[in-house]
Amino acid sequence: xxxxxxxxxxSALLALAACASTSLVGCSGSAEDSASSSxxxxxxxxxxxxxxxxxxxxxxxxxxxxQTFRLFGTTPNADxxxxxxxxxxxxxxxxxxxxxxxxxxxxxxASITKSGVTLRSATGTTxxxxxxxxxxxxxxxxxxxxxxxxxxxxxxxDGKTFADIHTQFGAGATxxxxxxxxxxxxxxxxxxxxxxxxxxxGVLAHAGLQEGSVLVALNGTQLHKxxxxxVATALTKSxxxxxxxxxxxxxxxxxxxxxx
Amino acid sequence: MxxxxxxxxxxxxxxxxxxxxxxxxxxxxxxxxxNAGDSISQGWDADDVxxxxxxxxxxxxxxxxxxxxxxxYKALAPKITQDPESVFGAEMVGGGDNFAAQASRICAxxxxxxxxxxxxxxNDVCNAAQSDGPDPTVNMYAPATxxxxxxxxxxxLESCLPTGATIEVISMPRVDQVYVAGMAKSSWCPEIWSIAxxxxxxxxxxxxxxxxxxxxxxxxxxxxLADDVAAWNSNSNGKNTAGLKVVxxxxxxxxxxxxxxxxxxHLFNASEINTVDCFHPNEAGQAELACNGWVNxxxxxxxESACFTQEGN
Numbered sequence: 001x002x003x004x005x006x007x008x009x010x011s012a013l014l015a016l017a018a019c020a021s022t023s024l025v026g027c028s029g030s031a032e033d034s035a036s037s038s039x040x041x042x043x044x045x046x047x048x049x050x051x052x053x054x055x056x057x058x059x060x061x062x063x064x065x066x067q068t069f070r071l072f073g074t075t076p077n078a079d080x081x082x083x084x085x086x087x088x089x090x091x092x093x094x095x096x097x098x099x100x101x102x103x104x105x106x107x108x109x110a111s112i113t114k115s116g117v118t119l120r121s122a123t124g125t126t127x128x129x130x131x132x133x134x135x136x137x138x139x140x141x142x143x144x145x146x147x148x149x150x151x152x153x154x155x156x157x158d159g160k161t162f163a164d165i166h167t168q169f170g171a172g173a174t175x176x177x178x179x180x181x182x183x184x185x186x187x188x189x190x191x192x193x194x195x196x197x198x199x200x201x202g203v204l205a206h207a208g209l210q211e212g213s214v215l216v217a218l219n220g221t222q223l224h225k226x227x228x229x230x231v232a233t234a235l236t237k238s239x240x241x242x243x244x245x246x247x248x249x250x251x252x253x254x255x256x257x258x259x260x
Numbered sequence: 261m262x263x264x265x266x267x268x269x270x271x272x273x274x275x276x277x278x279x280x281x282x283x284x285x286x287x288x289x290x291x292x293x294x295n296a297g298d299s300i301s302q303g304w305d306a307d308d309v310x311x312x313x314x315x316x317x318x319x320x321x322x323x324x325x326x327x328x329x330x331x332x333y334k335a336l337a338p339k340i341t342q343d344p345e346s347v348f349g350a351e352m353v354g355g356g357d358n359f360a361a362q363a364s365r366i367c368a369x370x371x372x373x374x375x376x377x378x379x380x381x382x383n384d385v386c387n388a389a390q391s392d393g394p395d396p397t398v399n400m401y402a403p404a405t406x407x408x409x410x411x412x413x414x415x416x417l418e419s420c421l422p423t424g425a426t427i428e429v430i431s432m433p434r435v436d437q438v439y440v441a442g443m444a445k446s447s448w449c450p451e452i453w454s455i456a457x458x459x460x461x462x463x464x465x466x467x468x469x470x471x472x473x474x475x476x477x478x479x480x481x482x483x484x485l486a487d488d489v490a491a492w493n494s495n496s497n498g499k500n501t502a503g504l505k506v507v508x509x510x511x512x513x514x515x516x517x518x519x520x521x522x523x524x525x526h527l528f529n530a531s532e533i534n535t536v537d538c539f540h541p542n543e544a545g546q547a548e549l550a551c552n553g554w555v556n557x558x559x560x561x562x563x564e565s566a567c568f569t570q571e572g573n
Contacts, residue, residue: 070412072353073405077398085353085405087412092360094353094409114402131408149356151365152347180455190455214457247456251299251310251537253348 049122052102054141054201056168061142062105068135069103071128074112084109084117089133093149104138147206147257155208159238159259165203171232172202173209177225192216192247193223203232207244207257216252217245235259289336289559290374290426293329294343295319296362296413297379300433301346305534306546312348318541318549319377320344325543328550329377329557336559343369351387352380352409353401359413367420374425376417377553379523381406381432381481385474386459396461396470397477403484410488414506415499423503428557429489430549431482431510431524435462436475438528442538445530449538458539479513482524486510509556509564520568523552529569544569 040059042050050062068089076082086095086103097109103119110120116129119136128134146161179191193215198205209215215223218231219242234242235257242257295301303317303326315321320342321328333340345365347357355361359380366376384406389399410429417427439462442449453463465471486508491497493506500506511525512518518525532545541549551567554560 072408072412073402075400075402075405085401085409087358087360087409091356092358092364092412093356094358096354130404131411151357151361153349153357178455180451192455194457212457248349251305251348251456251540253311 049106049139051108051120051122052105054143057141062139063142063145065104065138065140065145066135067104067138068133069128070133071117071130073130074114074117076112076114082112084112091149091151104136104140105144106139107136143201143206147208149208153253153255155255155257157207157235157242157257157259159236159240162203162206162232162259163236165201165206166232166236169199169201169203171204171228172199173197173204173228175215175225175228190247191222191224193225193227203235204228207231207235208255214247215244216247217243219243220245289333290340291337292341292343292371292373293333293375293377294366294369294373295329295346295377295379296359296366297346297377298350298383299346299348299540300382300549301344301377301379302348303546304348305536305540306543308535308542310536314344316543316546317344317346318546318553319379320346321546321550323543326547326550328546329553332550332554332560333375341371343373346379349383350380351383352406352413353384354387359409360416363413363416367416372420372422372425374422375559376421376425376427377430378413378427379430379432381478381485382435382459384481385432385435385478386461388461390461390464396465396473400474400477403480406481407484407488410485411499414492418500418502418504421502421504424505425502426505426507426558427492428553429485429506429508430553430556431485431508431522432478433523433526433528434475434478434514435459436471436478437526438533438539439463439471441528441530441533445533445538446535452536452538456537458537476515478524479515482510482522483513505558507556507558509552521564522556523549526552526568532569 042059046059046062069086070089072085072087074082074084081098083096083098086097097103099109099112101109103109106121108120110118110125116127119126126134142161143165146158146165148156150156173195174197175193175195177191177193179189195209195211195213198209198211217223218234238259240259242259244255245252246255301317301319303313303315303321306313306316315323316326317328318326319329322331330342343366345362350357352359359378366373384401391398452458462471462474489506489508492500509522511521514525520526532541532548534540534542548567548569551562552564555562555564555567
């Protein structure tokens, strides 16, 4: 899939992390510590830590995960913008973040310079230099960790949680359709669905799709621009395997979603 | 190189008391290979069919048309095996299949390889967002980010490869030169680039001067990578405690007179790219990459100038 570095799809990037969630029991600063019961509203202590909230969330939707990130580097630009690239050391999946983006629900990128990044949390700021690592107690909503990338274009998806995401946020994308004649008989007429916008909260973002991603077929059936909700719905069906054919750099390949 | 290896064996034969370990290293080829890379190493579209065609890959291929790195080693050591970890679309830096991720998968295998080939970078460039500003490269990773990601992968490999293992790092192609080759190949190449969004950073850039800036940025990546390779090989960075042999094909840029001395300084032409996406190497291009890889392999032989077709576009 195309990686547009202008589109900082935070939810999808969080999903890329394949977080190994720590048990809430005994987890320092856990969400449960901060809530009287799992289905309760957020306590004031937890609310203070959640800098980037999900609407209607309850305490049990959140969990802490100890994560080590390495800052591969920064690409600042002249106007104070640009982006930084973090890698989750557990599997080296990366996140491109700009100022104002969220590394987790409790850490926000405050500034990016040539030499490093400053993160902001409820307890203060943390500076990190390029090439260095930092371990944080990252707070996530269950939507953030509903999918994990296994490598080689294979994802694992929590179908039930994806259904909840679908109910709350929908597919979360718009698309255009392009049709043209391919250069060879092997391609023939080619129709592609290009995602023109992707809502970071929606299902497709959690499936790793981004603005600019080019979709071709779902389980072998040609897609059209009105089919985005069909794709999103397919990813909510537990116990199935979903094959999404995408086009990148002129060639089609399959992304496999194992929906648990 | 081959001659060096034979010469070393000869010396060993005359100095019997210190032969054992030296003979073992001088007379032995790897028994296991691995590679890390992107669609180029997957032989993507190489035979004009739009899928991975790994048998035509320059590094892991089995077709005699290509004479891949694997095939060349297999001719020398028939029992050799390989662990290809390259993934379509992989970057050096970004995503979940980057160099560090692939390196960790190489290390996760029970039998670590003695030889790893690395080729990344084209997707790092092509995936960068376009800019309407004066600098078309503004959204490309800073060179330090690129080498920072390379270092992460190297650290993974250094943690698991046997002492003295070889890592061969191939420079990335000048995608602006691939654009030139595609334009020369067919009038429908721009159409397929548009429909299939092929490396839009360059294929959607009408200004040759701005495409040249992208090419210059690729040169910068390749030079930074070569400098990092040298630091690893000499252990001047203090990270190569395993005594890894780290080499690269990069010698210098086209602008500095090193045309066709490495993949990164090769001037692509229409006969070397496939007819499906007008961008990936076809069988002829893959064969040239294999030749270049072998020339620059410590166990290999030949000269780069004999590898690349130098016909005009």
